[in-house]
Amino acid sequence: MYYSKILIAFAGLLTANIAYSQSKNTAILTLPEAWRKAEQNSRQVEITRKANLIADEEIKDAIMERLPEVSLLGSIEKxxxxxxxxxxxxxxxTQEHEIIHTLYKAGADFYLNLYNGNKLNLKIEENKLLYQIAxxxxxxxxxxxxxxTAALYLDLQKALVFRKLIIKDIADQEKQLLEIKALQKNGVVLKSDVLRVELDLSRRKMALVTIENDILIATQKLNIIMGEPDESVIIPTEFDSIDVPELPYEKYLADAMEHSFAYHISEKQTQVSKLHLSQVKANYQPKVGLYSDFSYANPQIFLFPYNPAWYSLGVAGIRVTMPLSQLYQNRHKVNSAKLxxxxxxxxxxDIEDKVRQQVKEAYLRYKESLVQIGVAEVDVAHAQENARIIKNTYFNQTSLITDLLDADVQVLQTRFELATARIVAQNKYYLLQNITGVL
Known part of the structure; x- marks a missing residue:
């Protein structure tokens, strides 16, 4: 009895602390709101967003290479x-010729790539694929x-449902304890029956303490992933069962083939490898470019006789380069690109096979969880009916206290199992959506 009072006091203190915290910083949170906060706070999401920006800049950089190369030059020589x-x-x-000691030159160079084995277009296409991968x-x-976030949110929902169930069960057990004490005073039942019920009630109150701690732990985990203060109290929306149409496995598989992240990343990587092979083969192709050079210089030493005066010279033309060495240097590069x-x-x-397997497993586990809900609902009904019968027989002195306690435990356990089955079904549904790429 002493330990029971300690547990009651501790549970009351814990509940009071939670109530005080709720009054300070409480937020009623829906799952979409939790998703939004988690996305904003996630460093991994931020990293991938920056990778998107980098890939986009690399596309623009490759496109800019289509513009001509222009450079200015200048020199002073002694x-x-x-x-x-x-x-x-x-x-x-034996002789020493006097020359013009100071030479000046200033000018500009221009080069425009006309053809380079289509390498630039291939590079742009590769960068676009890398952007799509990002x-x-x-x-x-x-x-x-x-x-x-959904898994943590559901864990918190489950803990809150458990707390609601066990608080109601404790209230029912306390009411039943009063009835048994009244029978004990009248000499109908033994003192040991009262002690057994009090012991069982103490265990339930200890379970309530554990559940309260589970709520605090789940709340902190959810706050961390959302970037909220640890002490913020979260109240999820009321638990609701999944209301989705019954879709066949083939529909989920088709969604996965259309949206699966791993599948499409692998698909894009294959396309990148094809482009890389084309780029390597382009090493055999000639380079054709339009170039020009214009400069001012002093002295004039381009033509004889030399003249210590400023002159200008412009040159323009087409430059063609044929990389003959690539005929033997590029062979192994091509083989490597093919491999x-x-x-x-x-x-x-291989990834396509894995995606099919993952979708099949997630689909079957989800269907299994829906079946488990139906089984758990039947179990709750049976346990409640069994408890009603045992209670009547106990108070009519035709069954033992152990039968009564076992029946009460079965009711609480089946209610926990039903709540767990509903939460698990939600979790499996979100997992299936994550695997198919539509979450």
Whole structure:
């Protein structure tokens, strides 16, 4: 009896603290609101968003390479006189020509790529594919953080449902204890029956303490993932069962083939490998470009006789380069690119198999959880009817106190199992959506 009072006092203090915290900083939170906060706070989502921006800039950078290359140049040079060694380098010079000692030059260069084996267009296409991969990674990060948030949200919902169930059960047990005490005073039942009921009630109150701690732990985890203060109290919306149409496995599989993150990342990687092979093969192709050079210089040493005066010169033309060395240097690069493409195609098929397996498993587990809800509902009805019968027989002195306590425990346990089954069904549904890429 002493320990029972301690447990009651501790549970009351814990409930009072929670009530005080709720009055300070309480938020009624829906799951979509939790998703929004978690997405805003997630560092992984932020990383993938920045990766999107980087990939987009790389596309723009590749497109800018289509513009001509223009550069300015300028130089000032000092030159010595020109000695002539008619008798060899190891003898003194025999003559020394005076030259113009200071040379100036300023000009501009221009080059426009006309053809380079289509490498630039291939590079732009590759960067576009890499951008699409970055977008898929970002969507995947959002889906993952949503599923994690949903799992924590459902854990908190479950703990709150458990608390509601056990508080009601404790109230029922306390009422039943008063009835048994009245029978004990009249000599109908033994003192041991009262002690057994009080012991069982103490266990329930200890379970309530555990559930209260579960609520605090689940609340902190949810606050952390949303970026909220640890002490913020979250009140989820009332638990509601899943109301979704019964879709066949083939529909979920089709959704996965259309939206699955892993499947489409692998698909894009295969396309990147194809482009890489084309880029390597383009090394055999000639380079064609339009170029020009215009400059001012002093002195004039381009034509004889030289003249210590400023002059200008402009040159323009088409430059064609044929990389003959690539005929033997590029062979192994092409073979490597082909092997890389074969590897990516095999990887893509392997990922397709894994996606099918994951969708099948998640679908079956989800259907199983729905069946479990129906079973749990029947179990609750049976347990309640059994408890009603046992209670009547106990108070009519035709059954033992152990039968009564066992029946009460079964009622509480089946109610817990029903609540758990409903939460698990929600979790499995969100997991299935995450795998198919539509969460």
């Amino acid at each position: 030159a010595t006189n020109m000695p002539i060694y008619e008798n060899g380098l190891f003898s003194s010079h 977008v898929i990674h970002n969507n995947e990060a959002i889906s993952v953080i949503r599923y994690k 890389e493409l074969d590897k990516e195609e095999t990887t893509h098929k």
